[in-house]
Amino acid sequence: MTQQKGYTTFEASNFESKTLSDCSVLIVDDEQSTQLVLGSILGEIIQVHCLSDSMQAV
Amino acid sequence: MPDLIILDLNMPNLDGITLCNQIKSNLTTAHIPIIFITASVLPSDQDRCWEAGAADFIAKPIVASTLLHRVKNILQSKLRFELLTEQTFKDQLTGVFNRHYLMSEVPTLLKVSSREKQFFGVVMIDIDFFKGFNDTYGHVEGDKCLKMVAKTIQNVLKRPQDIVVRYGGEEFVVFLPNTPPSGCKHLANKIKDAVFDLNIKNSTSGHQVVTISGGYIVTSPTADTHTEELINQADEFLFKSKTNGRNQIQGVVI
Numbered sequence: 001m002t003q004q005k006g007y008t009t010f011e012a013s014n015f016e017s018k019t020l021s022d023c024s025v026l027i028v029d030d031e032q033s034t035q036l037v038l039g040s041i042l043g044e045i046i047q048v049h050c051l052s053d054s055m056q057a058v
Numbered sequence: 059m060p061d062l063i064i065l066d067l068n069m070p071n072l073d074g075i076t077l078c079n080q081i082k083s084n085l086t087t088a089h090i091p092i093i094f095i096t097a098s099v100l101p102s103d104q105d106r107c108w109e110a111g112a113a114d115f116i117a118k119p120i121v122a123s124t125l126l127h128r129v130k131n132i133l134q135s136k137l138r139f140e141l142l143t144e145q146t147f148k149d150q151l152t153g154v155f156n157r158h159y160l161m162s163e164v165p166t167l168l169k170v171s172s173r174e175k176q177f178f179g180v181v182m183i184d185i186d187f188f189k190g191f192n193d194t195y196g197h198v199e200g201d202k203c204l205k206m207v208a209k210t211i212q213n214v215l216k217r218p219q220d221i222v223v224r225y226g227g228e229e230f231v232v233f234l235p236n237t238p239p240s241g242c243k244h245l246a247n248k249i250k251d252a253v254f255d256l257n258i259k260n261s262t263s264g265h266q267v268v269t270i271s272g273g274y275i276v277t278s279p280t281a282d283t284h285t286e287e288l289i290n291q292a293d294e295f296l297f298k299s300k301t302n303g304r305n306q307i308q309g310v311v312i
Contacts, residue, residue, distance in 0.1 A: 017141055023133050026060035028077065030069045034095070034118075038064060041122045042129060049060065054072040057063075058080055 020045055028057045060090060061133055067096035067103060078110040091132050095120070149224040151201060152208035160223045160231070164285045167221070167235050172279045179234035179242035181274040182292040183211065183249065186304040188228040190262025203258055203268055204228065210252045214245060231289060239276040239311040246272045246307040254305065263304075271299035274309030 024047040027038050035050045042048050051057050063081065065074040074094055081087045091113035096103060099117065107115050114128050147159040155163075171178040185191075185207060192200040204224075211222050211230060221233040232249070234242055250270055258268040273295025275288055295308045302308070 018137055020130065020133055020137070023061040023137070025062040025064060025129065027064045028069070028074075029064070029066040029095070031066070034066065034120075037120060038095070038125070041120070041125055045126065045130065046061075046133070054065075054069045054074070054077050057077055058072065 023047070024049060026051065026057065028054050030054070059087070061136060062129065063090055063092045065092055065094050067094050067098060067107065075106050075110045078107075078112065082111040091136060093128065093132070149208075152205050152224050154208045154212065154222040154224050154230070156224060159221075160225075160233075160285065164221070164223075164233055167219075167233060168279045168283055168285060168288075169281070171235050172281055172283065174236070175278065176236040177238050177242075177276055178279050178283075178288075179232075179237040179239075179245075179274060179276045180288045180292045181232040181234070181242065181246045181249070181272055181307075181309075182225070182289065182296040183230040183232065183246075183270050183272045184296055184300070185228040185253075186269045186271055186300075187260060187263045191260045191268065194260075194262055206256055206258065207253055207268070207270065210256060211249050214249045214252055225289075231292070237276070242274050242276045243307070243309060246274045246309065250305065250307055265305055269305035271296060271304045272307040272309075273297065273299055274307065276309070276311045 025042055027035055027048065027050045029035050029038070030052050032052065035052070039048045039050060065078060067074040078092050081090060081092065092111065093114045093116060094107040094112050095116050095118065097118040104115055113132050116125060116128065147155055147162070149156045168178060185203070188200070191203060208222065208224065208230065211232065215222065215232065219235050223231045223233070225231045234245065237245070250272060253270045254265070254267060256268065260266065260268045263269060273292045275292045275295065277283065277288065291312070292309070295310060299306045299308045
């Protein structure tokens, strides 16, 4: 229950809390091996996307 | 849009520092944290990364545990910041913007409209007989009603630049940048009709359903136009709608 300018609300919060598993990382590296290593480590906790060409990231 | 970017420092075509600078200079991507990864141990290289706006720096060979912990720390800080920003600027119950947002951001919109010589519309909205509704159906139903009305107002407005603010208990204010008088009047009436069509029972209203009254003002703001002044003027027309029988919109172009 919270106060809003003198008005009491009983409804649950409307805020959406994003969690770690909803997050994504973009790995920009021209070395495929580095992409694989980073991707396999981080893929356990977040979504992983990879780019080899930095121009594509722009 | 990614929540985090991991960049190699040395890449052909476009190196990591240049890419980082580009990301940080773009308003839509500037907030994304960047971690550099490189085999270089030169302090000058590390300095370049920090100066470009890096959130962190990881040297090769990569230690899995360190990488995971650093990424977790950065993302958790970002998530906390995003939640705090939302809590600062949005109304907890309805999810529309709050008065703090109004005072922080709307003056900037007015300045833009003034510079671009565009119309600017303000619509004040108040739910009719809301005290009676709460007294009859209770505050839980009152909260649901507020959420439904807020959602309905948001659904009528299609442009991202249109702003809905919960101004008080059952009062909302809508800001419509770059909207001609006809558009403002049309949207205000569309909101009124959409709330009526929700068909939320209210036995304390003559219409037997929840209705709203609205007052609007459309102006071509100048550098001296203040948000409070426009709200007060729109509020005068809201009062006219109330005294004239409610469930209606009145307004003026100045």
